Amino acid sequence: MxxxxxxxxxxxxxxxxxxxxxxxxxxxxxxxxxxxxxxxxxxxxxxxxxxxxxxxxxxxxxxxxxxxxxxxxxxxxxxxxxxxxxxxxxxxxxxxxxxxxxxxxxxxxxxxxxxxxxxxxxxxxxxxxxxxxxxxxxxxxxxxxxxxxxxxxxxxxxxxxxxxxxxxxxxxxxxxxxxxxxxxxxxxxxxxxxxxxxxxxxxxxxxxLDRLAESDVRDLTRSVLGERATSDLVAALHRRGEGLPLVVEEDLLTLLAQPGRADDAARLREADVPRSLREAVAERLLRLPADAAAVAEAAAALAAPSAEAVIGAVAGLDEERGAAGLVEALHASVLREYGPDRYAFRHVLARQAVYERTPGPVRRRLHRQALRVLAELDPPPLVQIAHHARALGDRPHWQRSTEAAVHQALALGDTGTAAALLRQLLAEPGLDSEARARAARSLAPIAAQGVDFYANAVALRAILADRQLPPAVRGEIRTGLGSLLLNQAADREGMAELARAVEEIGPDTVAAVPAMLALVFDERQGPESAERWIERAERAVRGSNDRPLAADVRATRLTLAVTVGRPVPWEELDRIPRGDPDPGVVRQTARALYNVGENVLDYGHDRRAAALVAEALELARRTSFPAVELHAEVTLLRLEVLAGRWEGLPERFEALAAAHPDSLVVAAERTIASGTLALARGLSAQAVDVFDQAAVTTSERLMGGLSGRTAAGAVAVRAARGEHREAWESARAALAAVRQAGHWMRAGGLVPAGVAAALACGERAAAEELTAEVTAALDGRDAPAAAAELHTARGLLAEADAPRRAAAEHHAARLAWQEIGRPYETARAAEAEARALAGADRVAAAAALAFAAAAYAGLGATADLARARALGQERGLRPKSSPGRRGYGSRLSPREREVAELLARRATNQEIATALVLSPRTVEHHVANVLKKLATTREAVAAALRAAS
Missing domain, CATH: 3.40.50.300 (P-loop containing nucleotide triphosphate hydrolases)
Known part of the structure; x- marks a missing residue:
């Protein structure tokens, strides 16, 4: 050895x-x-x-x-x-x-x-x-x-x-x-x-070697801090160290030294530069010539990628010496080029280290020179000017520059920068009440449309705590908070805040219209209440010159029509303005397109939904509407799940979740996708965990179709594990919620899952009542997905005593799903058709089963493929394997590859046995062969498979 x-x-x-x-x-x-x-x-x-x-x-x-x-x-x-x-x-x-x-x-x-x-x-x-x-x-x-x-x-x-x-x-x-x-x-x-x-x-x-991804930092942080590793902390660690392992580990050591603190992320944001990085930066600076060191100090004071001439002028060097010093700093890797004529430090902590070791008088001189140099640029960079004014303690100059920068950002459609600057103003203790009210009223609508949930919610709540605010101003700010709670957290409290806002502003006034439009979608009040709110908003805005607000009303009217199940107003959608010169009007077009697209996706118009959501995303990006942009990105990923394009989806969801750790919608859709793929691949324990977690979250929120889809997943995974009574109890509770909201057009698979669970528990009468209720509710509705699910429910009811009728219903579901464009559901319907026909028409049953098996194989739905194969063997719908076996030598056989793929996803032997319909002893044999052929351990199978392919 x-x-x-x-x-x-x-x-x-x-x-x-x-x-x-x-x-x-x-x-x-x-x-x-x-x-x-x-x-x-x-x-x-x-x-x-x-x-x-x-x-x-x-x-x-x-x-x-x-x-x-x-x-x-x-x-x-x-x-x-x-x-x-x-x-x-x-x-x-x-x-x-x-x-x-x-x-x-x-x-x-x-x-x-x-x-x-x-x-x-x-x-x-x-x-x-x-x-x-x-x-x-x-x-x-x-x-x-x-x-x-x-x-x-x-x-x-x-x-x-x-x-x-x-x-x-x-x-x-x-x-x-x-x-x-x-x-x-x-x-x-x-x-x-x-x-x-x-x-x-x-x-x-x-x-x-590249720097660590945020997912790697999360894994490391969880291994060190356990439950303290919140998404906010992981994001702070990754952002602060920019993925450099040395910095991340130093910061984790700092956090370990003070265990049990609830404000880890906030404390980290205020922490000093790690000692090891300070020493490395100091060592590098000591090797620099004097002009290069001056350039580095100037770049540290500027704090943003800057032009060569700006850095040299702030450093107090003439053109030739400034250029030479910059070249030296670049060669020493103290600075790096970020774009054409833009230079800055390699990461933010290196800049901080240089800034902190620069003597105070030198720092003040650099900030004064930066103010002079930047003010001469056209246009002047107002955010940077405000930064230098604040560093010099010139508060009036800082406030003027910051407010001007807010107006500049809003004029350019950069609501993210505007919101950050407004939060800085509101956090200033000595800001006068008039300036505070101005900033608060500007932030409220931006917060409602933004995605930085935590920071915006904290800022708005802090403003509302100020009892000196006039009621109308308080109502406008409360409108922003209520809309934020609904858009980003689906929090029921948002509706209560909006109702209070209407009263504070004054009922039936133009300023109250945004709150009234949000109250249209209070699911607990029913369609009559929604109609009353939209009519009040329409009356209030009549005669107003506020074109974006009028567009908001129109977008809400379109959304409401589709939400309550009326025919989709396709022609009106085509007429709403895409190229209006007012960005506020186009933002409302983006919102209408997204809302209608999301609803018709629930209904089963997948191709139309994809086009609407993609167009909404393009308009949201063009006009800086981050809330619609984020929701559209999530929905496009959901469309990938439905269309069977599963390759790389977990990583794409993870990247989106890492970028938006506070978004409940991202978390919920990611969980549903993860649970769906886990169930299809036989990872039942993982599927149970994720669906149960999501079901609790969505049931407590105003999340419409998400709640039904999550509950359907939880029911399906319990049924797959043979836990039929638990599946039926879960289904009953979820069905009651759908019934109360009247959401039968967007129940998301809950109806057939509930019927299957009821039949498995001997509750046939309940299954028949549910099917009859949904049949009546869908009469005359344009909901292809719900209609396909209803065919499946009827097929399940008929399998016991009318197999040909059952097969016809399942075949109708199969054709419907095929037309909609959802291959996984199509394969499930084909498998059900084969099961119903097995005793009546073996040829047709075999053809349907072959179709299902091929679809499962293409999707990588390992557990479904194994179940279909087992059905074929049990019912004699496919020939048994010949006695002689093909030799694979050192290569994995097809069965061993299936086992290896499940091992790569951390499946247990029992889960593999269940997924592939194998005995535990056979699984042990396959696992041993896989590890031997790949020359690896169970924990490293995923890496070994990647290398082998």
Missing amino acids: GGLNGEPGRSGAGSRGFRFVGRDAEQRRLRTAAAHPPGVVIVEGEAGIGKSRLVREAAAQLGEDGRRVLIGACHPLREPLPYGPVVDAVRRALPGLPAGLPPPAPALASLLLDGGPAAPEGGPKSRRLHLLHAVREFLAALGPAVLVVEDVHWIDDGTRDLLLLLARDLPDGLSLVLTQRPEDHPGGVPALGTALLRQPGTGALVLS
């Missing part, structure tokens, strides 16, 4: 015990390359990116596989020792060498051992050749081995020559692994050049 020999205090598990995250693919590539000598691997990345951790994790595995790993490192201040990094690596390997290995040759032994033989005589060139041969001879005698030399950006000339010579004739059993920082190479030339990677017969691999 080989061993791992590393530097003291740097273990393969990580010196601080943090979990290894985000590098599975890189680790596997490194291990694979190192395990196939001879070869050279270069691992590169900036300081703190995790090069050493990656190498040590891979080295630990290589050592367990029987490879001897020798690790040395270059240092900027190494004491004189010829070829020190290589000699250090060999010296540390000596205690673990097997007995019988020949001793090192004199040229090497003289450096390794006290009192060792004298080095061979001769000049430097002769001694170097003797040492090279001695090192090569020693490494070759070790057998399978890996020589790691870290930090070769600090390599000395002698070691560089030694490694280049060694690489030209690597021993057959040796792999050479080097780590380096590209930014530290003078002029961008690698320390060892490119010749190292061009040797005939030698493998070559360059691994460039």
